[in-house]
Amino acid sequence: MQSPIHVTSEIGKLKTVMLHRPGHEIENVYPDILHRMLVDDIPYLPIAQEEHDYFAKTLRDQGVEVLYFAKLAAEALADDQVKDEFLEKMLAESGHATGAVHDALKEYLLSMDTQAMVDKIIAGVRKDEIQTKFVSLAEMAEDADYPFFMDPMPNAYFTRDPQASIGDGITINHMTFKARQRESLFTEYIIKHNPRFANKGVHVWRDRYHDTRVEGGDELVLSDHVFAIGLSQRTSADAITDIARNLFKDSNYDTVVAIHIPHNHAMMHLDTVFTMINYDQFTVHPQIMDGGKIDTYILHPGKDGEIEIQHRTDLQKVLEEVQDKPEIDLIPTGNGDPIVAPREQWNDGSNTLTIAPGEVVTYDRNYVSNDLLRKHGILVHEVRSSELSRGRGGPRCMSCPIVREDLKN
Numbered sequence: 001m002q003s004p005i006h007v008t009s010e011i012g013k014l015k016t017v018m019l020h021r022p023g024h025e026i027e028n029v030y031p032d033i034l035h036r037m038l039v040d041d042i043p044y045l046p047i048a049q050e051e052h053d054y055f056a057k058t059l060r061d062q063g064v065e066v067l068y069f070a071k072l073a074a075e076a077l078a079d080d081q082v083k084d085e086f087l088e089k090m091l092a093e094s095g096h097a098t099g100a101v102h103d104a105l106k107e108y109l110l111s112m113d114t115q116a117m118v119d120k121i122i123a124g125v126r127k128d129e130i131q132t133k134f135v136s137l138a139e140m141a142e143d144a145d146y147p148f149f150m151d152p153m154p155n156a157y158f159t160r161d162p163q164a165s166i167g168d169g170i171t172i173n174h175m176t177f178k179a180r181q182r183e184s185l186f187t188e189y190i191i192k193h194n195p196r197f198a199n200k201g202v203h204v205w206r207d208r209y210h211d212t213r214v215e216g217g218d219e220l221v222l223s224d225h226v227f228a229i230g231l232s233q234r235t236s237a238d239a240i241t242d243i244a245r246n247l248f249k250d251s252n253y254d255t256v257v258a259i260h261i262p263h264n265h266a267m268m269h270l271d272t273v274f275t276m277i278n279y280d281q282f283t284v285h286p287q288i289m290d291g292g293k294i295d296t297y298i299l300h301p302g303k304d305g306e307i308e309i310q311h312r313t314d315l316q317k318v319l320e321e322v323q324d325k326p327e328i329d330l331i332p333t334g335n336g337d338p339i340v341a342p343r344e345q346w347n348d349g350s351n352t353l354t355i356a357p358g359e360v361v362t363y364d365r366n367y368v369s370n371d372l373l374r375k376h377g378i379l380v381h382e383v384r385s386s387e388l389s390r391g392r393g394g395p396r397c398m399s400c401p402i403v404r405e406d407l408k409n
């Protein structure tokens with residue numbers, strides 16, 4: 001049976017992608033919780049939605065089928081028993097496993113139709129939306145001023161991160177920060193219960209029930225046998241080892257390249273500083289290379305299920321070797337300028353979404369990087385970015401490829 005997920009590169013023609021249109025969750029962010037919600041500012045929702053619709057249209061105009069995360073989730077919860085089981089897990093992960101608040105939230109959420117319930121969970125539930133019969137001492141005495149029973153998920157529009165397609169399978173990710181961990185519970189239900197994916201042979205390379213952390217922004221499918229992953233603020237070495245072991249055991253993947261990037265918010269994932277845009281072309285933020293060097297580890301299957309690891313520091317050479325190309329063109333964000341490069345990287349100038357070999361979608365605001373891409377022969381579709389960029393992610397972060405065409409060579 002052909003899996004409904006098929007992604008054997010970063011650059012093969014994009015056929016199907018999963019997005020999330022930002023919704024009311026954005027309006028539930030206020031200054032006191034900005035840091036904890038992992039955003040630096042509050043997008044203006046109507047414009048963010050316009051920009052997102054334009055992004056979706058740009059993809060559709062290029063023949064891409066656009067699926068929406070929240071719709072897939074609602075479809076997955078069509079059966080009442082599945083919905084009940086999901087809701088119990090979601091409430092528990094939101095801090096209400098039992099008790100009066102749990103009961104009131106459950107009654108409130110079940111009073112809605114399923115799509116409205118999913119949208120509400122993503123948006124967050126304020127305390128003043130529901131009446132509880134009793135409150136516990138903890139609710140009365142601790143966090144009394146905190147306005148939410150269920151936190152909003154303002155990062156849901158970065159559909160790249162809670163999961164990642166690799167080959168005919170997926171990783172469903174245990175994400176680093178609490179602010180994003182519940183997002184992948186939706187993915188679990190989509191894969192298990194949405195008719196598009198359920199019982200269709202999707203291989204789950206790693207599920208979300210682990211202590212170690214991985215996020216899709218770090219996961220790059222370089223080819224049908226080479227997988228690159230950031231060793232980053234969000235993805236730990238143990239998780240990388242686990243994914244490598246599972247890929248080596250059950251797939252064609254025989255090479256995992258772990259790239260150590262700075263552990264900070266501006267460069268939280270590998271795709272904020274490095275993306276693949278053509279067979280032999282990549283964007284790279286110059287500041288991750290210390291004099292051209294960066295700690296890189298190549299993992300291969302060893303004897304008896306062991307993993308062999310080589311430590312290298314020349315990323316360009318590593319890419320030439322694993323991609324089997326005589327030369328790799330590394331295109332520096334902001335043309336490597338000491339002011340332009342970090343400024344454009346901050347607004348996701350390296351975070352290109354490749355929709356076909358040598359054809360990308362980028363934010364319009366990164367005009368220096370975009371011009372340079374064009375000079376290197378890349379076809380660039382620019383999308384609007386005044387509000388979307390405030391969430392600290394770009395076109396690659398906002399898209400989860402589900403199907404790409406295989407590369408011809």
Ligand SMILES: NC(=O)NCCC[C@H](N)C(=O)O
Binds near residue numbers: 160180269391394
């Ligand atoms: N792949 C990505 O780099 N995604 C961007 C995620 C931004 C979000 N505010 C976060 O910190 O998780």
